[in-house]
Amino acid sequence: MKTTIKKAGSHVGNEVTIGCWLANKRSSGKIAFLQLRDGTGFIQGVVVKNEVGEELFKKAKEITQESSLYIKGVIQEDDRAPSGYELTVTGIEVIQQAEDYPITPKEHGTEFLMDNRHLWIRSKKQHATLRIRHEIIQATYEFFDKEGFIKVDPPILTGNSAEGTTNLFHTKYFDEDAFLSQSGQLYMEAAAMAFNRVFSFGPTFRAEKSKTRRHLIEFWMIEPEMAFVEHEESLEIQEQYVSYVVQAVLKNCRQELKALERDTSKLEQISAPFPRITYDEAIDILKKEGQEVEWGEDFGAPHETIIAEKFDKPVFITHYPKDIKAFYMKPDPGREDVVLCADLIAPEGYGEIIGGSQRIDDLELLKDRYNEHNLSEEAYGWYLDLRKYGTVPHSGFGLGLERTVAWISGTEHVRETIPFPRLLNRLYP
Numbered sequence: 001m002k003t004t005i006k007k008a009g010s011h012v013g014n015e016v017t018i019g020c021w022l023a024n025k026r027s028s029g030k031i032a033f034l035q036l037r038d039g040t041g042f043i044q045g046v047v048v049k050n051e052v053g054e055e056l057f058k059k060a061k062e063i064t065q066e067s068s069l070y071i072k073g074v075i076q077e078d079d080r081a082p083s084g085y086e087l088t089v090t091g092i093e094v095i096q097q098a099e100d101y102p103i104t105p106k107e108h109g110t111e112f113l114m115d116n117r118h119l120w121i122r123s124k125k126q127h128a129t130l131r132i133r134h135e136i137i138q139a140t141y142e143f144f145d146k147e148g149f150i151k152v153d154p155p156i157l158t159g160n161s162a163e164g165t166t167n168l169f170h171t172k173y174f175d176e177d178a179f180l181s182q183s184g185q186l187y188m189e190a191a192a193m194a195f196n197r198v199f200s201f202g203p204t205f206r207a208e209k210s211k212t213r214r215h216l217i218e219f220w221m222i223e224p225e226m227a228f229v230e231h232e233e234s235l236e237i238q239e240q241y242v243s244y245v246v247q248a249v250l251k252n253c254r255q256e257l258k259a260l261e262r263d264t265s266k267l268e269q270i271s272a273p274f275p276r277i278t279y280d281e282a283i284d285i286l287k288k289e290g291q292e293v294e295w296g297e298d299f300g301a302p303h304e305t306i307i308a309e310k311f312d313k314p315v316f317i318t319h320y321p322k323d324i325k326a327f328y329m330k331p332d333p334g335r336e337d338v339v340l341c342a343d344l345i346a347p348e349g350y351g352e353i354i355g356g357s358q359r360i361d362d363l364e365l366l367k368d369r370y371n372e373h374n375l376s377e378e379a380y381g382w383y384l385d386l387r388k389y390g391t392v393p394h395s396g397f398g399l400g401l402e403r404t405v406a407w408i409s410g411t412e413h414v415r416e417t418i419p420f421p422r423l424l425n426r427l428y429p
Contacts, residue, residue, distance in 0.1 A: 006040035139248035154184030356397025
């Protein structure tokens, strides 16, 4: 019977065949231990010389790392194994004997591993991190479907910037200028006016020359947009969403979290509601901690970490100064110098994972912001139409997938949270 490592528990006591690769091996006299992987998980295959004979035992000892195999054996329960099962091997068919696999069990430098990223993702910890990424994506679809959202796909090639910045990748669109999208938000606002609650999930691009552990050039964003939803309700949806995702990973990725040696007690505390502080309160916290930061400055990674350390859960920082936020954010009706926005800061030093706001729904106010930011009405005219034809209060946010994966999995650098990262000096593999 052909099966997978993931389904091993359904075949205890039965002989099965698994298509797999040899991740590692060791031998002890007359027993060989084969660490096998098949993409669905890892399992140990035990080859006992006295049970299989000289020829099969010799074959087991000669298999090289990452050779591809069909392994036949009987599934046994084993409480000591990470998966709870092991395989007593009865047969081995070598599909291809790998030669000189470059990533050995010894230590390797980061650049070497990144040069071999196409192979590195096979290793146990990288595999676990990307499995957690998949679970977060799966939970995202489940949450938004349950909450009545529909998925809408904004374009990747655009004629303008969502943020009104210059950190864009420029290309030619036949005889016009075009840019790789840095956010699908403006298009999602249009979609929300058609479908009420929508979300997108896709790649975004920032031409920022950043080398920090939190930055990628190409990354993936989940961007919900909601009609008839104001600032406070948006925050409630954000904290419910993040809580849902964390609990899904805790439930479905126990082995992966264990492989990464993640302290799950910290994740088990993550449930809505999350604490909220204003930008003003954040400034006070930072000054009490000896930070030289003035009102009106944006926060950097060290500032976010200091604030996050005050809380056991993600914390919202709300009501940032209008002048350091995007043109489309709605000013607080009671205080014109700040906007109805929030950044969600993850615990344990992982920084901002969500940025969101209530959007300006007043046509004349949005026109004023166009003028303040020197935005072209020719490029953004269609966005003004959303305020001409049935404008409503609406809010939205964007969650950075890779930073979220890094936080939940406990991974130090975002380059390990995406299969093939694009970094400042890396376009290969």
